[in-house]
Amino acid sequence: MGGTKGPESRKQEVIRTFICIEIPESIKAKIDQLQDSLRKTVAPISWTKPANVHLTLKFLGAVPASRIERVGEAVERAARDLKPFQVDIAGTGCFPSIRNPRVLWVGFASVSDELKQLYNNIEDQLERQGFPREKRKFSPHLTIGRVRAPHKPNTIGEELVAHGFEPESFEAAEVIVMRSDLKPTGSIYTPQAVITLG
Numbered sequence: 094m095g096g097t098k099g100p101e102s103r104k105q106e107v108i109r110t111f112i113c114i115e116i117p118e119s120i121k122a123k124i125d126q127l128q129d130s131l132r133k134t135v136a137p138i139s140w141t142k143p144a145n146v147h148l149t150l151k152f153l154g155a156v157p158a159s160r161i162e163r164v165g166e167a168v169e170r171a172a173r174d175l176k177p178f179q180v181d182i183a184g185t186g187c188f189p190s191i192r193n194p195r196v197l198w199v200g201f202a203s204v205s206d207e208l209k210q211l212y213n214n215i216e217d218q219l220e221r222q223g224f225p226r227e228k229r230k231f232s233p234h235l236t237i238g239r240v241r242a243p244h245k246p247n248t249i250g251e252e253l254v255a256h257g258f259e260p261e262s263f264e265a266a267e268v269i270v271m272r273s274d275l276k277p278t279g280s281i282y283t284p285q286a287v288i289t290l291g
Contacts, residue, residue: 107155109273110285112168112215113147116235117263120182121146124199124237127185130256131197136249137241138197142279146235147271148180150212153224160222165270165286167222171214172268176291178207182235183260191250193243198234199258208233211268211290266290 121143128140156164183202187194212231220226240249270286 106158108158108161108285109275110153110156110161110164111149111271111273112151112153112164113149113269113271114180114265115267115269116146116148116182120235120261120263123258123261124235127199127256127258128237131238131249131252134249134252136247138238138249139241140238141236145280145282146237147269147282148233148235148265150233150268151215151219151224151227153219161270161285163222164219165288167218168215168268168270168286169288171218172211172288172290174291175207175211175214177264177266178205178290179262180205180208180265181260181262183258185253185256185258186234187250187253191254192247194247194250194253195240196236197238197240197249197253198236200234202260204231204233208265215268
């Protein structure tokens with residue numbers, strides 16, 4: 094009887110999970126500088142800690158702990174035939190629009206075929222594991238802040254775009270299955286699996 098309790102309780106644990114690519118410290122430092130320049134705005138903004146900025150490929154939400162290993166295996170299959178590739182970061186913007194900014198982001202100079210292929214492979218492999226496909230078009234970005242409440246006049250979007258982001262490239266060589274624990278001080282991220290491309 095006692096032997097069945099462990100697996101049962103483990104099954105009930107859920108882990109907030111997403112799939113991402115880590116970005117280098119040099120880009121995180123530039124994001125930190127950009128946020129500092131924008132902090133004088135009166136808009137109520139929740140800034141993402143630069144250390145917590147990732148290129149998110151898929152957000153899975155609450156995943157039973159018993160399924161995390163299979164998620165890692167699916168991402169490994171998705172990455173198997175892809176070699177490390179270049180990612181070009183440049184520019185800034187907002188969702189849904191500059192005039193009504195809710196999410197502030199740093200963007201991409203272009204989206205490489207390799208990044209699109211990796212994204213599509215991950216969607217395919219995880220759909221086979223029962224995770225629904227993302228309905229929105231793939232629009233890679235680095236979230237640097239969220240506007241907590243509508244604010245008038247709200248010029249943060251215009252200020253963000255005016256600042257821009259000087260282009261910088263890096264090589265993506267790994268994909269991470271990441272655990273996210275929400276704490277009062279901010280999110281804490283813990284890799285659950287690190288998959289090397291190729």
